[in-house]
Amino acid sequence: MNTIPGRRTRVLAATTATAGLALVAVTVSGCTSSGDGGSGSKTAAGGVELVKGGQLTTCTHLPYPPFQSEIDGKVQGFDVSLIDLVAKDLGVKQTVLDTPFENFKTGAFLNSGECDLAAAGMTITEERKKNVDFSDPYFDATQAVLVDRKSGITSLADAKAKNAKIGAQAQTTGEEYVQKQGFDPVSFESSDAVLNGLRAGQVKAVVIDYPVVQGWLKNKANADAFKVVDNLNTGEQYGFTVKKGNTKLLAAVNKAITEAKADGTYKKLYEKWIGPYDASAASPSAS
Known part of the structure; x- marks a missing residue:
């Protein structure tokens, strides 16, 4: 996970969003002060x-x-x-x-x-x-290889054999992993950007934390168009x-x-x- 150099934090609140401040208090629920x-x-x-x-x-x-x-x-x-x-x-x-x-x-x-x-x-x-x-x-995490169902890619090794362009989130262990496998991945700022890059056809496959993919594929349109073809047990823990x-x-x-x-x-x-x-x-x- 990463952001572009010099990016300022967003101002988020329950009802408004105002840009330009250095630090942002974000509303959460579930606790009361005592x-x-x-x-x-x-x-x-x-x-x-x-x-x-x-x-x-x-x-x-x-x-x-x-x-x-x-x-x-x-x-x-x-x-x-x-x-x-x-x-x-x-x-x-x-x-x-x-x-x-x-x-x-x-x-x-x-x-x-x-x-x-x-x-x-x-x-x-x-x-x-x-x-x-x-x-x-x-949390014990794994990395998923997600592809367009029409891509014909069946695994990370297959993506490499086909010289497919692969995407990952910048500064993450997923990016480091594919680099070690010999890929020169396209780096994206956030997990959303990674998935949007795949959807837009900027890359043929992405490597990203499996729980993120699992949640994304709950959307039927996403599940109909994309699929996980590999699960990489990298031994990661959060x-x-x-x-x-x-x-x-x-x-x-x-x-x-x-x-x-x-x-x-x-x-x-x-x-x-x-x-x-x-x-x-x-x-x-x-x-």
Whole structure:
């Protein structure tokens, strides 16, 4: 996931959208402010220090359904719902900022105090660990190869054999994967742009996170015209990130993930936002 250099964050709210401000508060639902943070104190339950009193500020990059996207004027999705659980435990509400994805890899907005954590369907890598602290893994991800049904392409290897133009989202592990396979992919700014590029015929195939494809193919018109021809098990796991050394917030995030998996909340949210739940892998069934 990425954005073009110099891109400013969008202003999103429940009823209006105004461009031009540097940081954007995005309306989310599911939490109410109470407890230690409700009085405006920057110290929430458990002694967790927040960048703003009464709220847990989350950086993300939109759109990235089913993990986070704007629906009916509110940012919703699997990631949002899980972080709502963290906010509830801290006695505050969640506020989301739409920011460039490259900042998640460098930890820029965490280090500058703009956000408490980042939630953006981000793969845990050793390189990224140098800049941020990751939560426990909360999602096992695979990459899908999606093609036009009329393309005749049957797999990633077939796409390579046919010298087909392939697309991927810039600065993502999907892009890195196809580059390692010898492709020179067309880079797109967002997951939506990747899929639109395929629809418009700019590329013959795309490699993108399977949950994104799964949600996209729920639309009958998309399913009639496009299909998954390969599922690439790249061993990826998603994690939420906090500023290096923010041990109390990291512990709160891990606690929420662990409890959600134990009490069935995780499964419920998974099935709501992603699809059939595989308890052994916590990933969608392959097509």
